[in-house]
Amino acid sequence: MKVLVPVKRVIDFNVKVRVKSDQTGVDLANVKMSMNPFDEIAVEEAVRLKEKGKATEIVAVSIGPQQASETLRTALAMGADRGILVKTDAEVEPLAVAKLLKAIVDEEKPELVITGKQAIDDDCNQTGQMLAALLGWGQGAFAHRLELEGGTAKIEREVDGGLQTVEVKLPAVMTTDLRLNEPRYASLPNIMKAKKKPIAEKTPADYGVDVTPRLKVLKVTEPAKRSAGIKVKSVSELLDKLTEAGVI
Amino acid sequence: MASLVLAEHNNAALSDATAKTVTAASAVSTPVHVLVAGQNCGAVADAAAKIKGVEKVLLADDPLYAHMMAETMETLLLSLAPKYDAILAPATTDGKNILPRVAAKLDVPQISEIIKVVGPDIFERPIYAGNAIQTVEAKLPKKVITVRITAFKAPGEGGNAQIEKISAAGDPGTTKFDGEVLSRSERPELTAAKIVVSGGRGLGSAENFKLIEKVADRLHAAVGASRAAVDAGYVPNDYQVGQTGKVVAPDLYLAVGISGAIQHLAGMKDSKVIAAINKDEEAPIFQVADFGLVADLFQALPELDQELAKRGR
Numbered sequence: 001m002k003v004l005v006p007v008k009r010v011i012d013f014n015v016k017v018r019v020k021s022d023q024t025g026v027d028l029a030n031v032k033m034s035m036n037p038f039d040e041i042a043v044e045e046a047v048r049l050k051e052k053g054k055a056t057e058i059v060a061v062s063i064g065p066q067q068a069s070e071t072l073r074t075a076l077a078m079g080a081d082r083g084i085l086v087k088t089d090a091e092v093e094p095l096a097v098a099k100l101l102k103a104i105v106d107e108e109k110p111e112l113v114i115t116g117k118q119a120i121d122d123d124c125n126q127t128g129q130m131l132a133a134l135l136g137w138g139q140g141a142f143a144h145r146l147e148l149e150g151g152t153a154k155i156e157r158e159v160d161g162g163l164q165t166v167e168v169k170l171p172a173v174m175t176t177d178l179r180l181n182e183p184r185y186a187s188l189p190n191i192m193k194a195k196k197k198p199i200a201e202k203t204p205a206d207y208g209v210d211v212t213p214r215l216k217v218l219k220v221t222e223p224a225k226r227s228a229g230i231k232v233k234s235v236s237e238l239l240d241k242l243t244e245a246g247v248i
Numbered sequence: 249m250a251s252l253v254l255a256e257h258n259n260a261a262l263s264d265a266t267a268k269t270v271t272a273a274s275a276v277s278t279p280v281h282v283l284v285a286g287q288n289c290g291a292v293a294d295a296a297a298k299i300k301g302v303e304k305v306l307l308a309d310d311p312l313y314a315h316m317m318a319e320t321m322e323t324l325l326l327s328l329a330p331k332y333d334a335i336l337a338p339a340t341t342d343g344k345n346i347l348p349r350v351a352a353k354l355d356v357p358q359i360s361e362i363i364k365v366v367g368p369d370i371f372e373r374p375i376y377a378g379n380a381i382q383t384v385e386a387k388l389p390k391k392v393i394t395v396r397i398t399a400f401k402a403p404g405e406g407g408n409a410q411i412e413k414i415s416a417a418g419d420p421g422t423t424k425f426d427g428e429v430l431s432r433s434e435r436p437e438l439t440a441a442k443i444v445v446s447g448g449r450g451l452g453s454a455e456n457f458k459l460i461e462k463v464a465d466r467l468h469a470a471v472g473a474s475r476a477a478v479d480a481g482y483v484p485n486d487y488q489v490g491q492t493g494k495v496v497a498p499d500l501y502l503a504v505g506i507s508g509a510i511q512h513l514a515g516m517k518d519s520k521v522i523a524a525i526n527k528d529e530e531a532p533i534f535q536v537a538d539f540g541l542v543a544d545l546f547q548a549l550p551e552l553d554q555e556l557a558k559r560g561r
Contacts, residue, residue: 016379017379017380019380094348095357120377120491121376123360123374123375124358124360125360128348129344129345129346129352130348130349130352130358133348133349133350134353137422138420139318139319139349140423141318141345142341142344144485157341158485159341159342160341160342160494161258161430162429162486163430163484163485164315164425164427165425165428166317166424166426167423168422169421172422178478179485214356214357215357215384216384216385220375221380222380223380228536228537229537231529232540235543235548235555236555237541238539238541241539242500242521242539245500245521247520248467
C-alpha cells in the first residue's frame with residue numbers, strides 16, 4: 001500500500017522565537033528551520049511500515065516556499081521514495097492545506113495518510129482531522145501505536161484520560177503523537193541517495209485550490225512576561241513563602 | 249443566532265471544562281445551548297442545565313456516542329449546525345479530535361485554543377508554544393472554535409435550562425471503539441487542580457516518582473510530568489504538561505527536577521505561583537519561578553514530605 005506523509009517546514013523547536021516589533025508576526029529571518037517534529041514521527045512511522053513490508057511506496061508532500069524542498073529532502077533521506085512540493089509563499093491555513101492534500105490523495109490514492117498532530121508554529125492541530133473529514137475517511141488522531149491488520153488500522157490514541165484504541169477502516173488518516181516512535185537520523189549515504197530521488201513541483205492552482213487566508217491576523221504580540229522571583233535556601237523557607245503567598 | 253457548546257464528560261459527570269467554554273461562547277453569540285452526546289448520560293445533561301447562561305441543553309443519548317468518536321460526532325454536529333453561528337468545544341483531546349472535522353465540512357477555518365474573546369469576531373490565541381499571541385479576526389458565516397479552558401472562568405451555577413432530547417444522526421461506519429486504558433487516580437484532575445506537583449527526568453525512575461506522589465498527596469495536589477519523564481516511562485502519557493500535552497494554570501505549580509524547556513513552560517506558565525526545585529542553578533525553570541530552591545531533589549522531596557507532615561498536612 002501507498003502511504004502519504006505531509007511534512008511542514010517550521011522554525012526549529014530549539015529556537016526561541018522573537019515577536020517582530022511591528023507586531024506583524026514572528027521574526028523568521030536567519031533562524032534555523034527544520035521539519036515539524038510531529039511530521040518527523042510521521043515519516044519514521046511510514047518508513048517502518050515499508051521496512052516491515054506493509055507499505056510499498058512513501059510519498060512526502062510539503063506545501064510552502066521553495067525552501068520547503070529541503071524539508072522534503074530530509075523526508076527522502078529518512079526513507080520516503082519521492083516528494084511533491086506545492087509551492088506557495090502565502091501563509092496557508094490548515095483548511096487550505098487539507099484541501100490541497102485531498103486533491104493529492106485523489107490523484108495518488110494512498111491507503112494511509114500520516115500527518116503530525118500539530119505544527120509547532122501555529123499550534124493549530126487541525127489538518128489531519130480536516131483531511132479525513134473532506135475525504136469521508138475515518139481517523140486515528142494523536143496516535144501512540146499503530147497496527148495494520150487486513151483492511152483496518154488499529155490505532156492506540158493518547159487521550160486526556162489515558163489511552164484509547166480505535167479500529168479504523170482503510171483508507172484512513174492517522175495523526176502522530178510524541179510516543180509513536182523515535183525518528184531516526186538520516187545517514188550520510190541516505191542523504192546522498194535522497195538527492196537523486198524525484199520531487200515534483202506544483203502550485204496550489206494546479207489543484208484548483210484557493211489558499212487565500214480566511215482569518216485575518218490583526219497583530220502578533222508578546223505574551224505577558226513572568227520574571228524570575230527569589231531563591232530560597234531551604235525546604236522550610238520554601239514552605240513559609242508558599243504559605244505567605246496563600247497557595248498552600 | 250446562537251452558540252452551541254459541545255459538553256466534555258465521561259457519561260457520568262460533566263467536566264468543568266464545559267462551563268468555562270460556556271463563558272467563552274456567551275461572548276461570541278447568545279443564547280448558548282449545550283450539546284451532551286453520550287450514553288446513559290442524563291445526569292450530565294442535568295448538570296449542564298444548571299450552568300448559568302445556558303438556555304437549552306440538547307441531549308443525544310445513544311450507544312453511538314458512548315465514546316464520542318470523531319466521525320459520528322461530526323455527523324451529529326453537522327445536523328445541528330444550521331441553527332447556530334458558532335460551535336465551540338473545550339480544547340481537550342475530544343474537542344481537538346472532533347471539531348476540525350466539523351469546520352472542514354462547513355468550509356470554514358477553525359480557530360484553535362482561544363484564550364480571549366476580544367469581540368464576537370476577534371480572538372486571541374497562543375502560537376509558537378505560547379511565545380507569541382495572535383489576534384485574529386474571523387468574519388465567517390460560522391465560527392468553529394476550541395477554547396483553552398485555563399483562560400476562562402466558569403460562570404457558576406444557577407441556570408435552569410430546558411433539556412431537549414434529540415435523536416442520533418447516523419454512523420458513517422468507518423471507525424470502531426476498541427477499548428481504553430484510563431489512568432485511575434484519587435487525586436484531583438490535572439487541569440482542574442488548585443495545586444500541581446510535577447516531576448521531570450531528574451526523578452530517574454518510575455519508582456522514584458513516588459516521592460512526587462507522596463508530596464502531592466499531602467497537598468491534595470494533582471501530579472504532572474515533563475515530556476522527558478513520560479518518554480522515559482516514569483508515568484503515563486496523560487500526566488504530560490506542555491505545548492502538546494495538557495495546559496494547566498493552578499494556584500501553585502511545583503516543578504521538581506524539571507529543567508524548564510520552552511515546550512514545558514508553554515503548559516504551565518500561567519500558573520499563579522510557580523515554585524521549582526532543581527539541583528542545577530542555571531536551569532531555565534528558575535527564570536519563571538517565583539520561588540526557587542537549588543537542591544538535590546532526593547534530599548529535598550523527603551524533607552518536604554516530613555516538613556509538611558510537621559505542619560499538619
